[in-house]
Amino acid sequence: MTDLHYLSISEAGALIAKGDLSPVEYVEALLARIEKIDPKLDTFLVVAGEQARADAKAAEAEISGGNYRGPMHGIPYGLKDIIDYAGLKTTAHSKLLKDNVAETDATTTAKLKAAGGIFMGKMATHEFAIGGPSFDLPWPPARNPWNTDRHPGGSSSGSGAAVAAGLLPGALGSDTGGSVRHPASMCNLAGIKPTYGRVSRAGVVPLSFSLDNVGPLTRTVADNAIMLTAISGHDPRDPASARAEAVDFTADLDKGVKGLRIGLVRQFYTKDLDAQPEMAASVDGAAEILRELGAVVEEVSMAPLSEYAAVNRVILLSEAYAIHEKWLQEKPGDYAHFTRERLMPGAFIRATHYVQAMRHREKMKNTFDELMRTYDAIITTSSMQVACHIDDEPELERTYSRQSRTPFNVIGNPALVVPSGFDGENMPLSVQFAGRAFDEATVYRVGHAYEQATKFHEQHPPVD
Amino acid sequence: MSNPSDALKAEAEAVGLHKLEGRHWDELQKALDAKQKHTRGMPDDLTIWDEPAHVYRAGDEA
Numbered sequence: 001m002t003d004l005h006y007l008s009i010s011e012a013g014a015l016i017a018k019g020d021l022s023p024v025e026y027v028e029a030l031l032a033r034i035e036k037i038d039p040k041l042d043t044f045l046v047v048a049g050e051q052a053r054a055d056a057k058a059a060e061a062e063i064s065g066g067n068y069r070g071p072m073h074g075i076p077y078g079l080k081d082i083i084d085y086a087g088l089k090t091t092a093h094s095k096l097l098k099d100n101v102a103e104t105d106a107t108t109t110a111k112l113k114a115a116g117g118i119f120m121g122k123m124a125t126h127e128f129a130i131g132g133p134s135f136d137l138p139w140p141p142a143r144n145p146w147n148t149d150r151h152p153g154g155s156s157s158g159s160g161a162a163v164a165a166g167l168l169p170g171a172l173g174s175d176t177g178g179s180v181r182h183p184a185s186m187c188n189l190a191g192i193k194p195t196y197g198r199v200s201r202a203g204v205v206p207l208s209f210s211l212d213n214v215g216p217l218t219r220t221v222a223d224n225a226i227m228l229t230a231i232s233g234h235d236p237r238d239p240a241s242a243r244a245e246a247v248d249f250t251a252d253l254d255k256g257v258k259g260l261r262i263g264l265v266r267q268f269y270t271k272d273l274d275a276q277p278e279m280a281a282s283v284d285g286a287a288e289i290l291r292e293l294g295a296v297v298e299e300v301s302m303a304p305l306s307e308y309a310a311v312n313r314v315i316l317l318s319e320a321y322a323i324h325e326k327w328l329q330e331k332p333g334d335y336a337h338f339t340r341e342r343l344m345p346g347a348f349i350r351a352t353h354y355v356q357a358m359r360h361r362e363k364m365k366n367t368f369d370e371l372m373r374t375y376d377a378i379i380t381t382s383s384m385q386v387a388c389h390i391d392d393e394p395e396l397e398r399t400y401s402r403q404s405r406t407p408f409n410v411i412g413n414p415a416l417v418v419p420s421g422f423d424g425e426n427m428p429l430s431v432q433f434a435g436r437a438f439d440e441a442t443v444y445r446v447g448h449a450y451e452q453a454t455k456f457h458e459q460h461p462p463v464d
Numbered sequence: 465m466s467n468p469s470d471a472l473k474a475e476a477e478a479v480g481l482h483k484l485e486g487r488h489w490d491e492l493q494k495a496l497d498a499k500q501k502h503t504r505g506m507p508d509d510l511t512i513w514d515e516p517a518h519v520y521r522a523g524d525e526a
Contacts, residue, residue: 210518337487
């Protein structure tokens with residue numbers, strides 16, 4: 001069997017379930033590929049090779065003994081290095097936590113273990129999920145497999161780049177202002193920010209308590225649904241965990257979009273920000289494809305992006321500064337340049353600003369809920385342009401806020417990024433679908449229908 | 465910025481950032497500019513009745 005590295009989770013899972021693919025063979029193939037490819041990409045902080053081999057053998061024995069646990073059984077995965085794996089360091093890609101060994105698993109880790117997943121290692125991130133890509137840290141930043149001179153998006157950089165390059169079929173990231181969806185957008189992947197409260201944050205290094213989410217990055221929408229099904233559910237260890245019922249997010253994937261009402265938010269990329277023409281055209285084109293598939297697509301408006309961005313940043317920076325204040329006061333030199341610069345505004349935001357932002361947040365949420373009484377899903381941009389050069393600091397700063405992901409962090413609703421083509425330099429374009437709170441199933445259904453109609457996800461980066 | 469202004473040093477002192485040095489001062493100036501941008505960028509349409517998100521709850525039944 002060839003090209004095991006680009007098997008989807010669905011494909012590999014089906015083969016494993018039938019006994020046609022050995023988890024041991026699968027893991028060995030990926031470990032060999034990691035050894036060959038990762039020195040160009042720097043996606044892994046730690047490769048857990050021996051652990052993975054042992055877990056693969058155990059999975060194989062269990063499955064051959066008739067105890068198949070489900071679609072994640074025998075499937076390799078990676079964890080952004082802000083997510084605890086008991087006995088291993090969780091560094092958050094920072095000098096400040098370089099010796100921080102996790103005593104217990106994060107709830108998401110425990111759930112992936114229980115589902116039979118094979119842990120492959122810890123993935124590079126922007127420092128504390130905010131400061132990057134940084135060259136002044138103990139580990140280099142991950143690079144984009146579509147062009148290693150480009151930024152892979154962040155902060156879940158290693159997770160995205162590794163999955164795109166076929167080093168892993170799936171990995172977990174976190175999304176506070178767009179950090180799962182950004183690497184998904186830059187690397188031709190599916191990436192979801194679930195509804196706030198859907199996935200436990202217990203055992204995850206916090207950035208912003210009320211905005212943080214954990215979500216999967218995968219090469220297909222169906223794989224994303226499989227991973228989210230495995231990691232979601234109520235968790236008493238997370239005070240914000242919702243008491244939502246467990247859902248199989250794969251159940252409605254093939255229902256199509258006929259009859260669904262979808263709101264197209266063009267204002268984000270034509271008025272509030274001026275998107276790269278290919279990006280804007282790809283989103284307009286996606287709306288047209290959904291129409292052809294039978295959806296009713298109508299242009300709708302939301303609050304200006306600048307307002308969502310301001311509310312997101314005031315909340316995020318206030319909460320993040322509360323976490324980092326002591327370290328920034330006592331050892332500011334231990335942070336990367338980007339991290340210090342991005343965290344320090346929080347020192348000067350007044351309590352009233354924070355409360356006002358939380359009041360706007362509630363209002364924005366209510367306004368969006370009202371819109372979603374008429375529409376089943378939203379379609380819009382994710383990023384306004386393709387990945388810039390990883391070492392071009394002025395361009396990184398200019399493009400940092402040129403995105404339309406933060407609205408869905410502010411209101412808490414689910415939002416999924418799916419590949420939507422390539423620009424003239426063969427860099428990935430993307431489209432974003434959002435939905436009602438706790439209705440990831442419909443978001444996945446729309447994303448899957450679009451993906452299957454276009455097949456952009458079947459293209460892989462020139463990394464071999 | 466090797467010689468930060470007295471005003472910038474005062475801003476840092478006021479929030480306990482006593483150990484900034486070298487390029488940290490440029491970063492602090494950018495942080496202050498960013499703070500202004502973010503706080504001024506919020507909408508201005510709240511009434512006195514608008515409640516914040518995530519209010520305190522005394523318990524499950526509250």
